[in-house]
Amino acid sequence: MSLTTPPPALIPALTEFLLALADDKFFLGHLDSDWTGLAPLLEEDIAFSSLSQDEIGHASAIYQLIATWDGRSADRIAFGRAPGEYRCASITTIEDDFDWATAIARRWFCDHFDALRLERLRGSSLAPLKALATRMAAEERVHTEHSDAWIVRLGKGNADSRARLQAAVDRLCVPATDLFEPTAGAEQLEAAGLISAEPRLFERWKESLERVAAAGGISVRVLPRAASAPPAGRAGRHQPGFAAVHAELSEVFQLEPDGAW
Amino acid sequence: MSKIRQQFPESGGDFAVPAHADLRAYEVFVRTERGKPQVHAGTLEAPDDELALQYGREHYGRDQPCVEVWVVRRESILTADSDRDVIFRLSDQSYRQAKGYSDVRRKWEKVRAAKAVDDYQREDLKEAF
Numbered sequence: 042m043s044l045t046t047p048p049p050a051l052i053p054a055l056t057e058f059l060l061a062l063a064d065d066k067f068f069l070g071h072l073d074s075d076w077t078g079l080a081p082l083l084e085e086d087i088a089f090s091s092l093s094q095d096e097i098g099h100a101s102a103i104y105q106l107i108a109t110w111d112g113r114s115a116d117r118i119a120f121g122r123a124p125g126e127y128r129c130a131s132i133t134t135i136e137d138d139f140d141w142a143t144a145i146a147r148r149w150f151c152d153h154f155d156a157l158r159l160e161r162l163r164g165s166s167l168a169p170l171k172a173l174a175t176r177m178a179a180e181e182r183v184h185t186e187h188s189d190a191w192i193v194r195l196g197k198g199n200a201d202s203r204a205r206l207q208a209a210v211d212r213l214c215v216p217a218t219d220l221f222e223p224t225a226g227a228e229q230l231e232a233a234g235l236i237s238a239e240p241r242l243f244e245r246w247k248e249s250l251e252r253v254a255a256a257g258g259i260s261v262r263v264l265p266r267a268a269s270a271p272p273a274g275r276a277g278r279h280q281p282g283f284a285a286v287h288a289e290l291s292e293v294f295q296l297e298p299d300g301a302w
Numbered sequence: 303m304s305k306i307r308q309q310f311p312e313s314g315g316d317f318a319v320p321a322h323a324d325l326r327a328y329e330v331f332v333r334t335e336r337g338k339p340q341v342h343a344g345t346l347e348a349p350d351d352e353l354a355l356q357y358g359r360e361h362y363g364r365d366q367p368c369v370e371v372w373v374v375r376r377e378s379i380l381t382a383d384s385d386r387d388v389i390f391r392l393s394d395q396s397y398r399q400a401k402g403y404s405d406v407r408r409k410w411e412k413v414r415a416a417k418a419v420d421d422y423q424r425e426d427l428k429e430a431f
Contacts, residue, residue, distance in 0.1 A: 082325070082347070082348075082349070083347065084346050084347060084348055084353075084357040084361070085353075085357075087357070087360070087361055088356065088357055088360045088361070091360050091361075091364070092360075183356075183359070183360075186356065187356055187360075190352055190353055190356060194349070194350075194353075
């Protein structure tokens with residue numbers, strides 16, 4: 042069965058799930074764009090900027106999809122929510138302080154998670170979502186290839202690059218598992234076929250990370266997020282650093298929220 | 303400027319490309335449609351082949367419709383350069399150049415417009431068969 046609009050009863054749960062996806066990409070793209078002009082190689086600078094634009098482009102497409110049933114404009118959804126209404130996971134708002142290994146590791150955890158998350162959406166019974174996810178999944182593969190390439194190169198570079206990468210991976214292992222915090226009502230979406238169920242989501246993510254880490258000679262130790270873990274980003278409970286990133290991200294919009302761009 | 307960027311360390315020492323970065327030059331070609339030839343699109347520098355292909359795809363393949371990207375190590379390209387090598391013939395062989403054909407059709411039409419040609423051809427056929 043293929044739907045062109047979501048069933049009204051499932052709109053809140055679907056919006057939560059899609060906001061988590063879009064907000065993750067929006068914040069990650071925003072933080073990564075800070076590297077424009079500063080990445081370690083000229084070509085990498087262009088590539089990394091282009092990939093962060095991709096993330097913001099993906100986020101924008103999802104906000105526009107949400108806007109088709111939400112009543113608010115995509116811009117207002119993107120920039121005009123209160124901090125507690127954002128659904129991004131903590132890892133997407135952790136600043137890298139211009140440590141390249143941290144920036145790469147942050148992307149790496151997120152890219153592999155997004156590849157799997159988009160796969161679940163490619164099976165959606167909601168036609169516009171399925172079409173969007175299919176297109177984004179193709180680009181996401183470019184993203185994972187890019188971050189994998191850097192993980193392997195930093196891991197096999199020299200003692201210094203390996204140590205820095207290992208430290209970054211170790212530091213982000215725990216916040217990365219916040220990506221798995223379920224959004225409210227996700228099980229209803231699975232039951233209704235709006236997203237595919239993937240019981241092995243964590244195992245597949247862990248396996249793909251371990252495969253790349255092994256190629257780079259580093260270790261990655263991720264543990265499943267405990268069901269008893271307190272509510273976090275998916276419930277709008279963010280880390281202290283979130284407010285600053287959010288304020289900067291929405292600074293221009295907040296100058297004139299009703300302005301026409 | 304981004305507030306975060308204002309925290310960028312002044313020295314920037316950690317971000318300099320080390321002398322041993324050992325980048326390699328690559329030439330990039332793109333094919334914009336199936337059946338069309340590969341066309342040189344630009345150059346890039348990368349530490350190895352895999353990243354070169356990623357960068358080539360990222361920089362040259364995605365801003366326009368594109369079905370195939372090639373990256374080639376510049377050192378693999380064999381070059382004949384007109385500063386050193388004879389590429390174009392020195393003697394006048396302009397008759398070998400495919401010039402002037404654009405006007406042939408117009409000339410033919412002019413000749414055919416003259417009725418005499420048709421009469422001649424009719425007679426010619428009669429004689430032959």
